[in-house]
Amino acid sequence: MKTNNFKPHTVCVHGDATNAFDERTGSVSVPIYQSATFKHPGLYQSTGFDYSRMQNPTRLSLEKTVAALENGTEAFAYSTGMAAVANIAELFGIGDRIIASNDLYGGVIRLFRNVTEKNGVAIDFADTSDIGEIAKKITPNTKAVFIETPSNPMMDVADIKEIGLLAHKLKLLLIVDNTFLSPYFQQPLNQGADIVVHSGTKFLCGHNDTLSGFVIVKDAALGEKIRFLYKTIGACLAPFDSWLMIRGIKTLALRMEKQQENAFKICDFLLSRSDVKKVLYPGLPSSKGYAIMKKQTTGFGSMISFGVESADLAARILAGVKLISFAESLGGVETLITYPTVQTHADVPIAEREARGINDKLLRLSVGIEDAEDLIEDLKKAFK
Numbered sequence: 312m313k314t315n316n317f318k319p320h321t322v323c324v325h326g327d328a329t330n331a332f333d334e335r336t337g338s339v340s341v342p343i344y345q346s347a348t349f350k351h352p353g354l355y356q357s358t359g360f361d362y363s364r365m366q367n368p369t370r371l372s373l374e375k376t377v378a379a380l381e382n383g384t385e386a387f388a389y390s391t392g393m394a395a396v397a398n399i400a401e402l403f404g405i406g407d408r409i410i411a412s413n414d415l416y417g418g419v420i421r422l423f424r425n426v427t428e429k430n431g432v433a434i435d436f437a438d439t440s441d442i443g444e445i446a447k448k449i450t451p452n453t454k455a456v457f458i459e460t461p462s463n464p465m466m467d468v469a470d471i472k473e474i475g476l477l478a479h480k481l482k483l484l485l486i487v488d489n490t491f492l493s494p495y496f497q498q499p500l501n502q503g504a505d506i507v508v509h510s511g512t513k514f515l516c517g518h519n520d521t522l523s524g525f526v527i528v529k530d531a532a533l534g535e536k537i538r539f540l541y542k543t544i545g546a547c548l549a550p551f552d553s554w555l556m557i558r559g560i561k562t563l564a565l566r567m568e569k570q571q572e573n574a575f576k577i578c579d580f581l582l583s584r585s586d587v588k589k590v591l592y593p594g595l596p597s598s599k600g601y602a603i604m605k606k607q608t609t610g611f612g613s614m615i616s617f618g619v620e621s622a623d624l625a626a627r628i629l630a631g632v633k634l635i636s637f638a639e640s641l642g643g644v645e646t647l648i649t650y651p652t653v654q655t656h657a658d659v660p661i662a663e664r665e666a667r668g669i670n671d672k673l674l675r676l677s678v679g680i681e682d683a684e685d686l687i688e689d690l691k692k693a694f695k
């Protein structure tokens with residue numbers, strides 16, 4: 312889809328710069344084509360748009376922008392991130408196996424365990440930050456590796472290039488959930504991934520106001536298979552929500568930079584406190600995944616998980632924040648604090664959660680674009 316050599320800030324604003332739908336009026340903003348269906352010029356003729364479940368001009372403009380940002384050839388916009396992952400899972404059938412990171416967004420684990428496995432596809436969870444662990448899980452029926460990097464919420468980092476090399480030797484697909492960094496900081500297709508998925512609800516949207524999901528590919532044959540599932544399952548993004556996403560993405564680059572700058576300042580604050588027992592942020596040189604991050608990303612993002620000395624203190628922080636909202640989700644301009652053990656990962660069995668460190672002392676921050684000093688002041692008061 313990339314038809315030019317524009318740099319990331321420009322692509323965020325202009326998409327792939329081929330969005331010339333409205334030459335008639337010269338509208339600078341992409342129009343919202345609130346139409347379920349489109350007239351055929353004649354028998355066996357199409358304008359390229361027939362029915363909005365299959366194609367819609369506003370959504371196409373968004374899809375071109377996201378494809379350009381990820382350096383893919385094709386993007387598909389879904390109603391949610393979960394719908395995007397569920398569509399990808401339909402690429403596999405009875406007897407197939409998928410190796411998946413054992414630290415994933417809890418909703419994806421729930422989908423894999425309760426829907427994908429019910430459909431006859433087995434999921435083998437592994438520590439995908441360790442390539443040896445992936446290799447050990449490969450069987451003749453393995454068809455794909457599904458990773459999040461950095462992962463939610465433990466910030467494990469997987470080496471996309473290394474996993475891609477291993478996967479392709481055995482003709483497995485590598486699927487990367489790129490929600491946490493967005494294409495501004497990480498472009499998995501450039502590193503060897505076959506499919507990128509997003510919860511577009513997060514950084515791509517950026518305003519905590521619209522749900523969406525994306526799948527992006529480079530390979531035309533794979534794109535065709537996904538297009539078939541897309542039109543058949545019908546979890547497409549509505550025209551107005553597509554427009555909101557286009558508007559959100561215009562400031563993606565600016566937001567990512569500011570959010571990261573704030574995240575570093577908040578890490579310094581957290582690291583200075585004796586009642587904070589661990590800080591998980593992949594931009595800290597002491598973090599396990601730092602060397603891989605330096606190699607495969609252009610930034611570290613703004614997601615921080617941290618462990619405090621007691622469950623009581625965690626509860627006090629959640630009750631005490633005023634500027635920061637205690638809410639699920641991430642990636643928006645407003646800073647949010649989440650309690651993974653009772654929110655995002657509540658459906659993961661407790662023993663598994665505990666084994667991974669997702670316990671009642673762990674909190675997760677999605678740092679927004681406010682002034683860092685105000686955020687730190689809010690946290691300081693909440694810690695009391």
Ligand SMILES: Cc1ncc(COP(=O)(O)O)c(C=O)c1O
Nearest residue numbers: 391392393416463490510512523
């Ligand atoms: C990494 C990741 N992937 C996928 C999803 C699912 O996205 P959505 O909530 O848009 O359905 C989430 C949601 O939190 C997520 O954090």
